Amino acid sequence: MSGFFKSSIGRKVAMALSAFFLMFFLLIHITINLISVFSEDTFNTVSHFMGTNPLIQFGMQPVLIFGVVFHFVLGFVLELKNRKAVGVSYARNNGGANSTWMSRNMVYSGAAILAFIVLHFIDFWIPEINTKYIIGDMSGTMEGVEGFRYYEELKHKFEDPFRVGAYVIAFVFLALHLLHGFTSAFQSMGVTAGRKKGLQNLGKAYSIIIPLGFIFIALYHHFNH
Amino acid sequence: MNLTLKIWRQKGPQDKGRMVDYKVNDISEHMSFLEMMDVLNEQLVNSGDEPVAFDHDCREGICGMCSLYINGQAHGPDRGITTCQLHMRMFNDGDTITIEPFRAKAFPVIKDLVIDRMSFERIQQAGGYISVNTSGNTQDANNIPISKHAADEAMDAAACIGCGACVATCKNSSAMLFVGAKVSQFALLPQGQIEAAERVLNMVAQMDLEGFGNCTNIGACEIECPKGISLDNIARMNRELMKASLK
Ligand code: HEM
Ligand code: SF4
Ligand code: FES
Numbered sequence: 172m173s174g175f176f177k178s179s180i181g182r183k184v185a186m187a188l189s190a191f192f193l194m195f196f197l198l199i200h201i202t203i204n205l206i207s208v209f210s211e212d213t214f215n216t217v218s219h220f221m222g223t224n225p226l227i228q229f230g231m232q233p234v235l236i237f238g239v240v241f242h243f244v245l246g247f248v249l250e251l252k253n254r255k256a257v258g259v260s261y262a263r264n265n266g267g268a269n270s271t272w273m274s275r276n277m278v279y280s281g282a283a284i285l286a287f288i289v290l291h292f293i294d295f296w297i298p299e300i301n302t303k304y305i306i307g308d309m310s311g312t313m314e315g316v317e318g319f320r321y322y323e324e325l326k327h328k329f330e331d332p333f334r335v336g337a338y339v340i341a342f343v344f345l346a347l348h349l350l351h352g353f354t355s356a357f358q359s360m361g362v363t364a365g366r367k368k369g370l371q372n373l374g375k376a377y378s379i380i381i382p383l384g385f386i387f388i389a390l391y392h393h394f395n396h
Numbered sequence: 397m398n399l400t401l402k403i404w405r406q407k408g409p410q411d412k413g414r415m416v417d418y419k420v421n422d423i424s425e426h427m428s429f430l431e432m433m434d435v436l437n438e439q440l441v442n443s444g445d446e447p448v449a450f451d452h453d454c455r456e457g458i459c460g461m462c463s464l465y466i467n468g469q470a471h472g473p474d475r476g477i478t479t480c481q482l483h484m485r486m487f488n489d490g491d492t493i494t495i496e497p498f499r500a501k502a503f504p505v506i507k508d509l510v511i512d513r514m515s516f517e518r519i520q521q522a523g524g525y526i527s528v529n530t531s532g533n534t535q536d537a538n539n540i541p542i543s544k545h546a547a548d549e550a551m552d553a554a555a556c557i558g559c560g561a562c563v564a565t566c567k568n569s570s571a572m573l574f575v576g577a578k579v580s581q582f583a584l585l586p587q588g589q590i591e592a593a594e595r596v597l598n599m600v601a602q603m604d605l606e607g608f609g610n611c612t613n614i615g616a617c618e619i620e621c622p623k624g625i626s627l628d629n630i631a632r633m634n635r636e637l638m639k640a641s642l643k
């Protein structure tokens with residue numbers, strides 16, 4: 172079995188498995204974010220639970236971080252190996268004649284998402300970790316705010332038009348990444364994705380609706396406060 | 397029609413190589429692309445120059461020898477054909493046509509447009525066969541019942557002529573369409589299933605050893621393949637390898 176993951180196909184499968192995990196995580200993430208549009212209180216309660224529950228903090232969170240790092244590191248490694256496999260490049264190459272832009276530029280859409288993830292960590296994750304584990308304040312409250320602080324912080328973050336702009340652009344890249352990635356991951360797992368219309372449509376729906384949802388939430392908070 | 401050709405010239409494996417411009421005149425639109433190349437070479441020989449080396453054999457789309465990356469596409473701008481089946485009517489008078497060898501680390505250039513595709517042969521030798529006794533007491537293949545569906549799919553996979561267009565067109569220089577077809581044509585049939593596990597393990601290992609890239613499911617290979625080999629064969633190879641590795 173260890174030989175399997177050293178083979179080219181094994182690496183494809185590892186890439187696909189990490190991608191499935193990330194796509195599942197995005198579903199959870201958007202569900203929680205959507206709550207912020209409907210109910211401030213519920214959003215606060217759920218955020219506090221996610222932020223302080225030990226199973227999530229010390230069980231799920233490390234798995235997630237590992238998943239993200241694993242995915243982009245392997246993505247970059249495979250890209251480098253593939254470039255080496257090409258050697259001399261063509262003087263004239265008409266890639267558009269037989270493939271989509273998305274499929275040829277996964278590493279660039281991926282790099283854009285990575286840049287976003289870094290920004291996102293600086294925005295939300297590092298301050299949270301700092302408050303909770305460095306300062307040691309697990310109360311989830313903040314001076315000058317009644318009840319939990321999460322919704323207040325969210326509102327505050329989305330005041331800045333540049334941040335909102337960056338988020339919107341990043342999610343466009345996520346959509347491009349997924350428009351190829353969704354069916355690609357199934358194909359890597361041995362499912363003949365190209366012949367299954369239902370799967371292709373599900374992929375298109377996921378790749379467009381999820382990023383659009385994140386964009387909607389960011390714009391909603393920007394224009395509503 | 398009159399054409400300008402930009403052709404890759406390379407004296408030998410060690411030479412760095414470069415693009416060289418040529419002019420050919422009075423090309424008939426009914427000519428095949430290789431006949432147009434013949435006209436150019438005659439012209440070069442007559443003027444005492446070295447003719448352009450390019451591969452060809454059957455000139456009817458079955459041997460897979462003719463390669464050529466024409467105007468940025470393997471086997472040129474038409475679909476479902478090899479270069480020998482490409483006609484000059486696909487081009488217009490006054491066109492500039494870029495002609496390069498198939499590119500991949502695992503397909504080194506021997507001379508000009510001729511490449512070494514022995515890496516494909518070595519992958520075949522690693523497992524692209526079935527071990528049957530052919531010493532006169534061979535059983536009639538029709539004695540083994542095979543579903544029509546499996547027989548058709550195996551036949552479709554067996555249509556691969558090993559031309560290498562899939563590798564040439566792939567941005568990763570991946571050989572997975574070729575290997576997928578060769579694995580599938582046997583995996584689908586009872587005669588091939590006995591050695592299925594070691595076949596896929598050995599062929600994929602050889603493919604990796606030859607330095608082909610890793611498939612990212614772009615699908616350009618399927619579109620450029622002259623024989624319409626489908627991506628399903630890559631998915632099947634992935635399944636076969638997973639199955640074999642779990643054993
Ligand atoms: C952290 C930044 C990211 C980078 C640098 C990155 C990079 C890549 C690269 C280079 C590939 C192509 C590799 C291949 O097909 O073999 C890929 C595939 C993929 N990525 Fe990402 N990615 C990132 C984030 C994400 C995220 C957040 C998701 C989804 C939630 C995602 C979903 C996918 C999917 C579904 C595939 C296709 C997997 C396959 O073909 O088997 N990626 N990624
Ligand atoms: S799969 Fe198609 S493109 Fe690739 S070697 Fe076989 S016939 Fe040529
Ligand atoms: S020369 Fe045989 S396929 Fe073109």
